[in-house]
Amino acid sequence: HCSKQWCHRTKLxxxxxxxxxxxxxxxxxxxxxxxxxxxxxxxxxxxxxxxxSTDLRELYDKLSPNYKGRCTAPxxxxxxxxxxxxxxxx
Numbered sequence: 623h624c625s626k627q628w629c630h631r632t633k634l635x636x637x638x639x640x641x642x643x644x645x646x647x648x649x650x651x652x653x654x655x656x657x658x659x660x661x662x663x664x665x666x667x668x669x670x671x672x673x674x675s676t677d678l679r680e681l682y683d684k685l686s687p688n689y690k691g692r693c694t695a696p697x698x699x700x701x702x703x704x705x706x707x708x709x710x711x712x
Contacts, residue, residue: 632648681697
């Protein structure tokens, strides 16, 4: 899950390593503090969350219910195990 502003490193790494969308898919997020549950990133109708969340906070709550940190992008998740793999881009 990526935002246009903050995921350039992630996109660059995927391109350099020649990782295809079939191997690691990406979903772009929209910065919309009005629609987001706690301000921040939301999924759009054209780029919905594969796990059914409406915003990034909801996705974090689904995957890591006790997580207390900031809900940041990029967020790498394992869709099969429904676990957060990483939320760091550097």
